[in-house]
Amino acid sequence: MLSVIVPVYREEKIIERSLREIENALKQIRHDYEIICVIDGDTDKSYQNARKVKSSKTRILRYRENRGKGYAIRYGMARARGDLVAFIDAGMDLDPNGLSMLLEHMEWYHADIIVGSKRHPASEVNYPLPRFILSFITQMIVWILFGLKVKDTQVGLKVFRREVLEDVLPRLLMKRWAFDVELLVVARKVGYNKIYEAPVKLTEKFSSNVKIFGSNGIWKSGIDVLAIFYRLYLVRYYESYNKRKWDCDPKLAFSKSK
Numbered sequence: 001m002l003s004v005i006v007p008v009y010r011e012e013k014i015i016e017r018s019l020r021e022i023e024n025a026l027k028q029i030r031h032d033y034e035i036i037c038v039i040d041g042d043t044d045k046s047y048q049n050a051r052k053v054k055s056s057k058t059r060i061l062r063y064r065e066n067r068g069k070g071y072a073i074r075y076g077m078a079r080a081r082g083d084l085v086a087f088i089d090a091g092m093d094l095d096p097n098g099l100s101m102l103l104e105h106m107e108w109y110h111a112d113i114i115v116g117s118k119r120h121p122a123s124e125v126n127y128p129l130p131r132f133i134l135s136f137i138t139q140m141i142v143w144i145l146f147g148l149k150v151k152d153t154q155v156g157l158k159v160f161r162r163e164v165l166e167d168v169l170p171r172l173l174m175k176r177w178a179f180d181v182e183l184l185v186v187a188r189k190v191g192y193n194k195i196y197e198a199p200v201k202l203t204e205k206f207s208s209n210v211k212i213f214g215s216n217g218i219w220k221s222g223i224d225v226l227a228i229f230y231r232l233y234l235v236r237y238y239e240s241y242n243k244r245k246w247d248c249d250p251k252l253a254f255s256k257s258k
Helices: 015-026 046-050 069-077 098-109 129-146 162-171 179-189 219-234 240-245
Strands: 002-008 033-040 058-063 084-088 113-117 124-126 157-161 195-199 201-203
Touching: 002 015, 002 069, 002 098, 015 033, 015 046, 015 098, 033 046, 033 069, 046 058, 058 069, 069 084, 069 162, 069 179, 084 098, 084 162, 098 113, 098 157, 098 195, 113 179, 129 179, 129 219, 157 162, 162 179, 179 195, 179 219
Parallel strands: 002 033, 002 084, 033 058, 113 195, 124 201
Antiparallel strands: 084 157, 113 157
């Protein structure tokens, strides 16, 4: 079974259509599936509009305070029942049919994690040059600091084996900016080395909530990446012998028996 987490923040205009397109794509795959839509903060009508999607395969969850994309994804994962767990952005920049490609890659490579990548040679990308350059610089920093051999950690489309999440999620701290990086870095650290990239179809619609500067600036991701480096190499926070220090939010507890 595949669980697909859809984190949502201020997407009232498109969330209904986005969920319908995701389900239409999932109807074409061989796996049973569920969609878990998580409304990250009661800040607009995203919840009300998402509930217009009447489907036995879709659950709409919410909490009142905005907590960040990483928190929303983990909140959904904690309630997932699938043997495979994916997440995909709700902004409709990504073609949800790419989920089937990621699932095929999971089988081909017997992978632990498959990462959607706009830098994969088979990807179809319509992406503004400044954002592409920024993404490239970010990825170079990640490669230099962690040696992570993934060309693109930024795309909001990834699939994981459930066992990987059981082991890795309790160790994580990031709930906003660098969640993807921390998840991949820690997964490799604890022995899940079968991390591969798959192509995506991405069309930038200039609707991103992420800005280079300001209160939700991309520069904060850089600070969080340095924090991951500190915890990984200097204080060894992610090691199993530091389990008592891990952040244990009961709302994010990932069960082994769904």
